Amino acid sequence: MPSRCLNRVMLIGNLTRDPELRYTPAGMAVASFGLATNRVWVTKQGERKEDAQFHRIVAWNKLAELCSQLLSKGRRVYVDGRIQYREFNDQENNKKQIAEIVIDDMIILDNKGNGDHIDHNVTGDLGGVENPAVESLENAPIEDIVIPDDLGEVPVTEDKKGEEMPF
Secondary structure, eight states, X not given: OOOOOTTEEEEEEEESSOOEEEEOXXXXXXXXXXXXXXXXXXXXXXXXXXXXXXXXXXEEHHHHHHHHHHOOTTOEEEEEEEEEEEEEEOXXXXXXXXXXXXXXXXXXXXXXXXXXXXXXXXXXXXXXXXXXXXXXXXXXXXXXXXXXXXXXXXXXXXXXXXXXXXX
């Protein structure tokens, strides 16, 4: 009998901002970026409609570092992960809830960037890559991605404007 995975999310979209790489106090890498997905349909009256959805994407450990190195605003990617909801208090101590997609797989679908074309899973074979920064990854051992289910209290860091924000 096939396994059931009810909270898996698979998206194809374009990055809305460059990935932001940070490290937890324990030294774990975490990258976050925005992803826009688009939907197009035609109404009964024949009118073409479009809708965009925006998602917060989070990657951990080696995948976070790879996303930070290989992705940039505008890149088209496929991501696979799980949806996660978190609560935190903002600066005015108001309780907020955030939804994010914690990914464990990412595939680059376009040929933008530094002349590299990677159409393989980033945790798999990187053969045929011409970018020297990426070629150095080819010889590095790639560890299994471990995504902690319970991070406990989420550390607060400062963004580029000096404002506190959760991961």
